[in-house]
Amino acid sequence: MKSFKNILKKIGRYILYFVAVFCSLIVVGIAAGITFYFCVEYNFKDADQQQIQECITSGLSEEICKGRVY
Amino acid sequence: MSNLIQYIVQDDPEEELKKQNKNSTFREQQKGYRYNPRNLIEKSWKSLTQNKAPTFEPSNIKADLLSKPIGNDVASYKIAQNTKGNIMDIDIPRYWDTEKEGKEIYDYILQKEGKEIFKNQNLFDYTLSAVKGATNIGKNFIPTKKMKVTDKFKHAVMNCNAAQFGEGGAVIAKIASDMREWLDVKTGSNTLDSSNADNYANKIGRLLGKKHPHGDCNEIIQKYIKKNW
Numbered sequence: 001m002k003s004f005k006n007i008l009k010k011i012g013r014y015i016l017y018f019v020a021v022f023c024s025l026i027v028v029g030i031a032a033g034i035t036f037y038f039c040v041e042y043n044f045k046d047a048d049q050q051q052i053q054e055c056i057t058s059g060l061s062e063e064i065c066k067g068r069v070y
Numbered sequence: 071m072s073n074l075i076q077y078i079v080q081d082d083p084e085e086e087l088k089k090q091n092k093n094s095t096f097r098e099q100q101k102g103y104r105y106n107p108r109n110l111i112e113k114s115w116k117s118l119t120q121n122k123a124p125t126f127e128p129s130n131i132k133a134d135l136l137s138k139p140i141g142n143d144v145a146s147y148k149i150a151q152n153t154k155g156n157i158m159d160i161d162i163p164r165y166w167d168t169e170k171e172g173k174e175i176y177d178y179i180l181q182k183e184g185k186e187i188f189k190n191q192n193l194f195d196y197t198l199s200a201v202k203g204a205t206n207i208g209k210n211f212i213p214t215k216k217m218k219v220t221d222k223f224k225h226a227v228m229n230c231n232a233a234q235f236g237e238g239g240a241v242i243a244k245i246a247s248d249m250r251e252w253l254d255v256k257t258g259s260n261t262l263d264s265s266n267a268d269n270y271a272n273k274i275g276r277l278l279g280k281k282h283p284h285g286d287c288n289e290i291i292q293k294y295i296k297k298n299w
Contacts, residue, residue: 040215044215063261064167064264067221067265068167070221
């Protein structure tokens with residue numbers, strides 16, 4: 001009975017480890033995703049601005065042009 | 071409103087599909103019958119109650135019904151029946167700038183394609199599809215950004231690709247898209263209205279991705295959303 005309790009304790013500890021690793025993976029994933037998004041947006045900023053300018057010169061309003069690019 | 075009516079009228083979609091499959095041969099036999107469901111869709115009630123017998127000339131059939139449906143033919147047929155044949159007249163593929171137009175097109179696609187049928191996934195499959203969907207979004211983010219296509223098309227394709235992996239993929243796509251739109255509004259890159267219009271493109275993409283898990287998203291979306299300017 002005592003050994004059984006010990007096994008349960010061990011399993012419980014491993015489940016706890018698993019949950020901790022899983023949660024940290026999710027957090028790291030979200031952080032990486034957000035960083036990636038901002039990096040890409042920053043890199044394409046000039047290209048996007050150029051597209052907006054082209055759109056504005058074609059006669060559309062700035063709001064519509066922004067909506068058509070972002 | 072039309073969605074609500076459709077939801078109320080529609081019973082269990084799978085059972086209805088089975089019933090319609092059973093009755094399909096009988097329907098084919100009764101083509102000549104004036105009040106058969108196909109006649110009711112293609113013609114108005116008034117024209118059917120007139121003395122003149124209905125004809126099946128192509129000119130009398132709506133352009134919507136003539137075009138080859140992407141989804142299950144029986145399903146599209148059923149939805150048209152439930153909404154009393156009121157398929158909206160919309161010129162597709164098209165682009166939109168406002169939320170209102172986006173909603174209109176989403177409703178139209180919902181009518182044509184049918185409601186989403188949720189798959190029963192276990193926790194492992196759900197997680198796996200979420201991981202695959204997230205990876206797909208990350209992998210395709212830069213190539214899609216470089217594509218010389220309309221903005222709404224990009225939104226829809228990204229969501230469609232992720233949703234094709236399953237429920238988890240669709241949820242991840244929704245979270246990512248919603249976050250992006252929220253950021254766009256907060257940073258002033260986009261107005262709320264055009265952000266909501268983008269959200270309808272996302273929704274359309276997810277709907278089509280779930281409906282056609284093995285189809286080519288590019289081709290499917292091209293039928294509804296304008297690809298090039």
